[in-house]
Amino acid sequence: xxxxxEWALHCCxxxxxxxxDRAVTATRLAAFHELPPAYLNKQLQPLARAEILTSTxxxxxxxxxxQAPERITLLDVVTAIEGSTEVFxxxxxxxxxxxxxxxxxxxxxxxxxxxxxxxxxxxxxELAGQxxxxxxxxxxxxxxxxxxxxxxxxxxxxx
Amino acid sequence: xxxxxEWALHCCxxxxxxxxDRAVTATRLAAFHELPPAYLNKQLQPLARAEILTSTxxxxxxxxxxQAPERITLLDVVTAIEGSTEVFxxxxxxxxxxxxxxxxxxxxxxxxxxxxxxxxxxxxxELAGQxxxxxxxxxxxxxxxxxxxxxxxxxxxxx
DNA sequence: GATTTCCTACTCGGATACGGTGTGTCCGAGTGAAACTGG
DNA sequence: CCAGTTTCACTCGGACACACCGTATCCGAGTAGGAAATC
Numbered sequence: 178x179x180x181x182x183e184w185a186l187h188c189c190x191x192x193x194x195x196x197x198d199r200a201v202t203a204t205r206l207a208a209f210h211e212l213p214p215a216y217l218n219k220q221l222q223p224l225a226r227a228e229i230l231t232s233t234x235x236x237x238x239x240x241x242x243x244q245a246p247e248r249i250t251l252l253d254v255v256t257a258i259e260g261s262t263e264v265f266x267x268x269x270x271x272x273x274x275x276x277x278x279x280x281x282x283x284x285x286x287x288x289x290x291x292x293x294x295x296x297x298x299x300x301x302x303e304l305a306g307q308x309x310x311x312x313x314x315x316x317x318x319x320x321x322x323x324x325x326x327x328x329x330x331x332x333x334x335x336x
Numbered sequence: 337x338x339x340x341x342e343w344a345l346h347c348c349x350x351x352x353x354x355x356x357d358r359a360v361t362a363t364r365l366a367a368f369h370e371l372p373p374a375y376l377n378k379q380l381q382p383l384a385r386a387e388i389l390t391s392t393x394x395x396x397x398x399x400x401x402x403q404a405p406e407r408i409t410l411l412d413v414v415t416a417i418e419g420s421t422e423v424f425x426x427x428x429x430x431x432x433x434x435x436x437x438x439x440x441x442x443x444x445x446x447x448x449x450x451x452x453x454x455x456x457x458x459x460x461x462e463l464a465g466q467x468x469x470x471x472x473x474x475x476x477x478x479x480x481x482x483x484x485x486x487x488x489x490x491x492x493x494x495x
Numbered sequence: 496g497a498t499t500t501c502c503t504a505c506t507c508g509g510a511t512a513c514g515g516t517g518t519g520t521c522c523g524a525g526t527g528a529a530a531c532t533g534g
Numbered sequence: 535c536c537a538g539t540t541t542c543a544c545t546c547g548g549a550c551a552c553a554c555c556g557t558a559t560c561c562g563a564g565t566a567g568g569a570a571a572t573c
């Protein structure tokens with residue numbers, strides 16, 4: 178899995194602290210975790226295309242959450258970065274070889290593929306069951322003072 | 337995910353049909369699905385290291401299942417090929433940046449990491465819940481005649 | 496004919512190239528705010 | 535003082551290199567079986 182997923186999740190969480198009123202530039206989001214700014218910008222763009230973030234160019238521009246945190250699931254972020262293709266790619270090799278008959282025999286799904294799909298479905302279900310708001314709640318419980326400090330840091334020197 | 341996982345699963349299934357009495361060469365396993373023989377051999381080696389298969393060199397050598405099919409789970413095969421590292425790599429970027437304090441503050445786990453771990457655990461649990469024997473049973477139900485034909489093909493011209 | 500020796504073909508196993516994708520960087524198009532000018 | 539215009543710094547967005555890992559191939563080490571030679 179791409180490390181862009183990790184960056185995107187942390188950035189979404191930070192944007193959740195800041196709130197939708199103020200836009201945060203990719204450079205500033207990168208500075209918060211010491212990430213390469215241009216590359217982070219590149220990673221955030223699929224999130225904007227997926228309508229998880231909104232991006233505004235120009236001065237006082239930047240990124241902000243496009244929806245309420247409770248409406249953005251972890252699955253949304255992951256699929257935005259990694260794409261919606263299954264991680265296990267079934268190339269249907271069962272249809273190749275000396276014993277492979279006519280393609281009509283293979284209308285029923287490949288059972289190995291099906292088994293992997295079940296596992297992947299469980300993974301997706303778990304990811305879809307948690308949203309950004311759950312994360313903010315959990316973090317504010319584990320680190321009561323942190324959210325305000327983060328919010329203040331993003332407000333300061335931002336304009 | 338590597339396509340080697342798909343190959344390994346199909347090969348393990350075929351070896352389950354053949355049974356542990358006879359060894360099957362990588363070349364013959366490859367021919368059954370029209371795969372590049374040398375590369376398939378390379379993919380089967382981690383399975384041998386993981387003691388899922390046993391490999392014997394020399395004439396009449398090849399691969400065979402090292403354990404009973406019901407003792408080999410899909411998770412075993414996947415981790416043998418892909419490794420046991422988590423697919424989501426937490427690089428602890430929360431510890432980097434201007435607001436990152438001393439490392440002692442980060443003894444509690446990264447909550448984003450924890451959330452991804454939960455999803456991955458669900459995935460692993462689903463994979464561990466199915467073994468090779470389940471697959472053979474399912475296939476023999478969906479395609480009653482297939483197992484015997486596969487068995488015969490691997491027996492013929494093999495010695 | 497039995498036994499020992501040698502040889503040969505066969506198999507896995509690791510070492511060696513190639514290509515694609517993730518990683519990282521740079522520059523241009525567009526925008527909004529601020530400054531300047533004129534009334 | 536205020537409105538209109540111009541300028542300009544700032545931001546995203548996509549185009550351009552680099553590196554690593556998955557893909558693919560080849561050759562050597564080791565082995566088992568059989569053939570040949572010997573007793």
